[in-house]
Amino acid sequence: MKLKYVLGTAFLICSFIVIQSCNKNDSTVTNISATGGNKSHNMGQNCMNCHKSGGKGEGWFNVAGTVYKFGTSNTYPNAIIKLYTGPNATGTLKYTIYGDAKGNFYTTENIDFGSGLYPFVQGTNATNQMISATTSGQCNSCHGVNIDNIWIN
Numbered sequence: 638m639k640l641k642y643v644l645g646t647a648f649l650i651c652s653f654i655v656i657q658s659c660n661k662n663d664s665t666v667t668n669i670s671a672t673g674g675n676k677s678h679n680m681g682q683n684c685m686n687c688h689k690s691g692g693k694g695e696g697w698f699n700v701a702g703t704v705y706k707f708g709t710s711n712t713y714p715n716a717i718i719k720l721y722t723g724p725n726a727t728g729t730l731k732y733t734i735y736g737d738a739k740g741n742f743y744t745t746e747n748i749d750f751g752s753g754l755y756p757f758v759q760g761t762n763a764t765n766q767m768i769s770a771t772t773s774g775q776c777n778s779c780h781g782v783n784i785d786n787i788w789i790n
Contacts, residue, residue, distance in 0.1 A: 670743045670744065672715045672736070676737075685698055685774075688745075699745060700734055702718075703741050713736070713740050716740070717759040718736065718759075720733075724767075724770075732744075750771070
């Protein structure tokens with residue numbers, strides 16, 4: 638009887654520890670896209686709906702979105718997103734984020750937008766940029782799945 642009680646108690650304690658250690662809702666979790674990576678999902682959705690404090694996603698994203706091939710609903714794999722202090726890739730290059738094989742880019746790294754940064758999207762032989770500064774890294778919250786908004790030729 639005592640053995641069953643001890644084993645049962647030990648099982649409950651171990652289960653609690655495992656459940657607590659699997660918490661994805663943690664600001665210390667590092668989750669950064671990389672060229673060729675393929676673990677991302679939900680292309681075109683606002684990534685920060687889940688990857689935020691209280692969300693179900695692994696890590697809290699500070700910048701995230703999806704790049705599409707111009708005029709299509711096909712994602713653009715392995716794009717590079719650069720954040721500059723000036724328009725048209727001028728000023729200081731502050732951050733570089735590498736998109737993955739599915740066309741998504743994301744980072745849990747701290748990004749200081751200050752009074753605004755200018756995104757510049759670079760592909761193999763094409764580029765696109767925002768002409769106005771942004772203070773948010775939730776790219777798909779504005780652009781959504783509108784393929785004409787985050788694209789490169």
